[in-house]
Amino acid sequence: MRLLLATLLPLILSIDMATAVAAPDLNGGVWVAVKPPGALRTTRGERPPLLPAAATAYEQHLADRRRGNLDFDTTERCLPPGLPRILMQPQPFEFLQRPEQVVIMYQWNRLVRIVDMSPAILDPIGPSHLGTSVGHWEGGTLVIESVDFVDSSLLDDAGLPHGEKLRVIERYTPSRDGHSMALKLSIEDPDFYAHAWDASLRFRHDARGEITEDVCVERKKVVLWKEP
Amino acid sequence: MSGARKMLLPMAAMLCVAASAMAAEVKQPSSDPRDFNGVYGRIGGYGPASATVVEGAGAGAAAAARGRGGGPPASALAAAGGTAVSSTRRNRMNCIPEAAIAGGNPYAEQIIQTPGRITFLGEFNHIVRRIYLDRPMPAHVTPSYNGYSVGHWEGDALVVETRGFRTFRPPGAAGMATLDRAIERITKSADGMQVNKVVSFEGRDQQGAPMRSELRVAYQWRGDQHLYEFICEEGAGDFDGVETR
Numbered sequence: 001m002r003l004l005l006a007t008l009l010p011l012i013l014s015i016d017m018a019t020a021v022a023a024p025d026l027n028g029g030v031w032v033a034v035k036p037p038g039a040l041r042t043t044r045g046e047r048p049p050l051l052p053a054a055a056t057a058y059e060q061h062l063a064d065r066r067r068g069n070l071d072f073d074t075t076e077r078c079l080p081p082g083l084p085r086i087l088m089q090p091q092p093f094e095f096l097q098r099p100e101q102v103v104i105m106y107q108w109n110r111l112v113r114i115v116d117m118s119p120a121i122l123d124p125i126g127p128s129h130l131g132t133s134v135g136h137w138e139g140g141t142l143v144i145e146s147v148d149f150v151d152s153s154l155l156d157d158a159g160l161p162h163g164e165k166l167r168v169i170e171r172y173t174p175s176r177d178g179h180s181m182a183l184k185l186s187i188e189d190p191d192f193y194a195h196a197w198d199a200s201l202r203f204r205h206d207a208r209g210e211i212t213e214d215v216c217v218e219r220k221k222v223v224l225w226k227e228p
Numbered sequence: 229m230s231g232a233r234k235m236l237l238p239m240a241a242m243l244c245v246a247a248s249a250m251a252a253e254v255k256q257p258s259s260d261p262r263d264f265n266g267v268y269g270r271i272g273g274y275g276p277a278s279a280t281v282v283e284g285a286g287a288g289a290a291a292a293a294r295g296r297g298g299g300p301p302a303s304a305l306a307a308a309g310g311t312a313v314s315s316t317r318r319n320r321m322n323c324i325p326e327a328a329i330a331g332g333n334p335y336a337e338q339i340i341q342t343p344g345r346i347t348f349l350g351e352f353n354h355i356v357r358r359i360y361l362d363r364p365m366p367a368h369v370t371p372s373y374n375g376y377s378v379g380h381w382e383g384d385a386l387v388v389e390t391r392g393f394r395t396f397r398p399p400g401a402a403g404m405a406t407l408d409r410a411i412e413r414i415t416k417s418a419d420g421m422q423v424n425k426v427v428s429f430e431g432r433d434q435q436g437a438p439m440r441s442e443l444r445v446a447y448q449w450r451g452d453q454h455l456y457e458f459i460c461e462e463g464a465g466d467f468d469g470v471e472t473r
Contacts (some may be wrong), residue, residue: 027342056462078461089375096342098265103340104347110325110354114455128457212357213372217323225321226462228296 023137024174026095026102030093030209031181032074034202036088039158045196046207053162054192060192061159078216079226080111080129083146083168084185095212102135102142109216115144124148142172152156159164163191176211180204257420257452261384264339264346264416267455268423268447270331277331277443279400281428284439286403323460325355325373327409328331329390329427330400331445339423346379346386353460359388375410388412400443406430423447 042048050058061072070076081089091107102115115135124132124147131146149166168187181203188196218223281287315466319326326332328350335352344362359377369376369392379388380458390410393401407429414425424446433439 025343069395079459096340096345096347098340098342101340105347105349105356106441110356112349112354112356112455113470125456128394129459143385211356212370213325213356215373225318227318227359 022140023142024140026097026142026180029205029207030092030094030107030211031205032092032209033088033201034180034204036090036201038088038156039048040084040088040156040160040199043200046162048155048187048197048199049194050160051192055188057161058159061102061154061161065159067096072155073154076220076222078109078220080107080153082129082149082155082162083131083185084170084199084201085154085156086111086130087183088156091214092206092209092211102144105211107211107214109214110150127152128152129153131168138171140173142170143172144172146170162189165189165191174205178205229373239256257416257449257451259420261418261420262381262386264284265339265341266337266416267336267450269336269450269453270334271422271446271448274332277400277427277445279330279441279443281403282428282440282442284433284437285435289311323353325353327358327373327375327393328355329374329412330443335458336450336455337447338455349455349457351455354458358372359386365391380411384415386412386414388414388472391433400427400441401429401431403433403441404429404439405436406433407431421449423449 004025011146015144020189030217048192064070064072075081080086086106086108087093089106089108093106096103096105098117100116100118102117104113104115108114111130113130113133117135117137127148127150129150132148133144133146135142135144137143146168147166149164151163151166153162154160155162166187166189171184172181173184174181183201183203185199185201186196187199216222254268257263278290281289318324322416324412328337333350333352335350337351338349340347340349344360346359346361348359350356350359355374357374357377359379361379361381363378365378366376371392371394373394375390375468377388377390377394379386381387383422388411390412391408393410401410408431411427411428411430413428414423416423424444427443427445429441431439
């Protein structure tokens with residue numbers, strides 16, 4: 001009997017852990033960041049552990065922004081805010097949730113991330129602004145791991161830099177009533193940060209909200225091409 | 229980097245992804261005629277599908293839209309009162325989302341079905357069309373390039389009504405003075421390998437008379453593909469070589 005219990009208990013527990021909290025349904029409505037920080041801080045409220053060269057670049061970005069020089073910020077030319085910066089924008093986003101994929105659709109210039117939920121990891125084909133993402137459910141938490149980013153984007157509006165080795169893990173946990181959602185971020189980039197660090201964000205759900213068509217070049221009045 | 233090279237990059241990326249995905253698994257379409265989920269590519273090159281005026285003055289003639297190597301000459305477009313030629317080019321060069329309802333490019337398009345919604349997600353300039361199945365058309369719609377769409381099923385056909393297009397009208401409606409709405413009837417072929425749609429544009433001509441034009445667009449199943457991040461703003465102005473209108 002003891003042997004049987006010892007054999008079955010881990011199995012029972014693992015099944016229980018996996019099924020105790022079913023994956024929530026994220027379809028419908030939109031999510032909006034609650035008091036998104038302009039400058040991302042660690043969960044302890046500290047400045048992220050920038051390596052010296054990265055700290056210099058960050059200070060330069062802060063100084064440039066104070067002077068109104070936004071040349072360093074590619075979003076001024078309507079290139080995508082990278083990850084996690086796009087999550088801290090005032091525009092909402094929505095989830096399209098299917099078993100094989102979770103698609104995150106941001107209002108910001110209609111940007112989209114496709115998160116592969118199948119066990120097979122799609123080989124990254126080259127750096128992109130929002131990276132290549134794979135995800136899975138851990139009970140009621142959607143876990144997304146992303147790699148393969150371009151190095152020209154920033155982690156936040158203030159100007160936290162990163163390189164191509166950036167790796168971001170997002171853990172989205174909706175509240176039981178579905179009205180809000182906590183996001184725990186784990187960020188690592190050995191070329192820019194002394195060690196991996198965590199940050200957190202919060203979102204509220206607008207069940208009746210819809211994503212509207214956003215055209216960045218019109219919103220920012222950017223003219224990319226002039227007629228000859 | 230030359231415009232042609234920039235243009236080729238996303239295409240090359242698509243092929244790389246396709247090859248990568250093919251090595252792993254080639255997805256097959258669902259046998260359910262109401263299940264459109266998957267990645268498709270429009271059959272045909274750049275430029276919208278050819279439209280035909282089916283009601284109003286000039287019925288039976290090509291409307292102000294044409295595909296590569298076909299359609300009316302520029303003078304006919306001007307005679308039809310269409311100004312979409314230059315505005316389409318200007319918009320595309322400036323990364324303005326074109327009205328995807330007429331299917332204007334051969335890039336991959338993913339259809340995603342979720343409760344109460346069907347979403348058309350275009351790789352080209354990440355143009356998104358949201359079709360709501362769980363609500364009526366709102367009384368007031370904020371105009372947008374792709375309009376506001378609601379749909380319902382008629383048998384195995386998805387019927388979509390779209391209103392609220394912005395001044396840059398879909399190519400099939402370019403000859404109209406005003407566009408009231410577009411109705412799409414979208415179906416899947418029996419083998420699931422093709423999605424076909426008939427788009428009907430209803431509006432009024434320059435004299436205020438009712439006018440209706442129609443175009444057909446077909447999409448081929450691309451189970452070996454995956455959408456890739458396409459950032460138009462990185463290569464803005466580089467789409468001149470592929471402009472066919």
